Amino acid sequence: ISRNFSTSSLARAAIKNVTVVGGGLMGSGIAQVSAQSGHNVTIVELNQEVLDKTHKSIQQSLQRVAKKVYKEKPQEGENFVSETLSRISTSTNLADVVQNSDLVLEAIVENLSIKHKLFKSIDDIAPEKTIFASNTSSLSISEIASVCKRKDKFAGLHFFNPVPVMKLLEVVRTPETSDETYEKLMAWGKAIGKTAITCKDTPGFVVNRLLVPLMAEAIRMLERGDASPKDIDIAMKLGAGHPMGPIELADYVGHDTTNSILNGWHEKFPENPLFNPLPSLQKLVDEKKLGVKTGEGYYCYKK
Numbered sequence: 001i002s003r004n005f006s007t008s009s010l011a012r013a014a015i016k017n018v019t020v021v022g023g024g025l026m027g028s029g030i031a032q033v034s035a036q037s038g039h040n041v042t043i044v045e046l047n048q049e050v051l052d053k054t055h056k057s058i059q060q061s062l063q064r065v066a067k068k069v070y071k072e073k074p075q076e077g078e079n080f081v082s083e084t085l086s087r088i089s090t091s092t093n094l095a096d097v098v099q100n101s102d103l104v105l106e107a108i109v110e111n112l113s114i115k116h117k118l119f120k121s122i123d124d125i126a127p128e129k130t131i132f133a134s135n136t137s138s139l140s141i142s143e144i145a146s147v148c149k150r151k152d153k154f155a156g157l158h159f160f161n162p163v164p165v166m167k168l169l170e171v172v173r174t175p176e177t178s179d180e181t182y183e184k185l186m187a188w189g190k191a192i193g194k195t196a197i198t199c200k201d202t203p204g205f206v207v208n209r210l211l212v213p214l215m216a217e218a219i220r221m222l223e224r225g226d227a228s229p230k231d232i233d234i235a236m237k238l239g240a241g242h243p244m245g246p247i248e249l250a251d252y253v254g255h256d257t258t259n260s261i262l263n264g265w266h267e268k269f270p271e272n273p274l275f276n277p278l279p280s281l282q283k284l285v286d287e288k289k290l291g292v293k294t295g296e297g298y299y300c301y302k303k
């Protein structure tokens with residue numbers, strides 16, 4: 001009986017209305033997967049122009065899904081796209097939108113003071129039950145939450161790019177995140193079709209804490225002249241079974257991103273040699289050779 005009670009009370013309290021703040025690369029993917037799984041989603045952006053772009057990119061992404069999943073049934077595919085889109089609305093007024101929100105998920109620029117400003121502006125006006133979460137890759141969740149009173153209803157929800165494709169969700173608990181908040185977020189992660197893992201609020205959480213030092217160590221090998229980029233990549237693919245080598249991966253992630261994560265960690269934890277800055281990486285960033293997205297990084301992608 002008690003089990004039934006707790007299940008039904010959890011179901012009643014389940015996250016249904018989601019506000020995604022920031023409709024860029026990550027926010028649009030998060031909005032898409034939430035709407036696809038039946039949640040009502042509102043995307044909040046700085047202006048209408050960006051919102052139009054976000055809406056269009058979600059529509060195109062859904063059409064790609066429909067083409068694959070409803071190959072033989074184009075009408076059902078069309079219905080899937082329009083039904084999913086009907087669950088997504090857009091706004092430029094966050095204060096308004098949070099009134100009806102079970103979860104506010106922030107995916108704006110990676111800048112602590114801008115994130116502080118955002119959460120501070122809604123902490124006093126959002127309903128008491130509303131959970132706040134950040135999709136930050138490299139900032140501390142506790143530090144972001146420090147400006148809010150609802151520290152028990154604050155956690156990290158870290159998605160991976162491209163969100164509709166990547167199955168993992170890292171649910172990050174601070175020492176103050178309550179069990180109820182944590183359980184609701186784990187249930188929501190499952191409801192949107194992700195496999196959720198839990199971790200503490202430590203730099204890089206699980207995936208990036210392992211991947212960034214791996215890429216950095218591979219780049220240090222290059223800098224010492226121990227092996228060529230190609231040989232390092234072949235080695236890790238054939239010798240460790242990785243689908244991509246660490247240098248290829250760094251080019252794919254983008255050197256601006258990796259460099260700023262690494263430098264941020266180095267500043268905070270100067271004693272950790274794994275986080276030491278990389279001269280060749282800094283040089284690529286200065287030359288705007290950011291990897292695949294600019295056509296050149298450690299490899300050249302120009303035809």
Ligand code: NAI
Binds near residue numbers: 023024106138159161
């Ligand atoms: P992005 O630059 O594509 O999108 C950010 C969006 O936020 C922009 O459209 C911008 O107009 C909007 N924005 C900025 N300030 C705003 C505000 N005050 N209110 C509403 N909208 C605002 O960035 P991206 O890549 O989507 O990253 C967003 C967050 O997700 C960052 O915290 C990043 O660390 C994190 N993240 C990024 C991943 C990636 O692979 N790019 C992976 C996992 C997390």
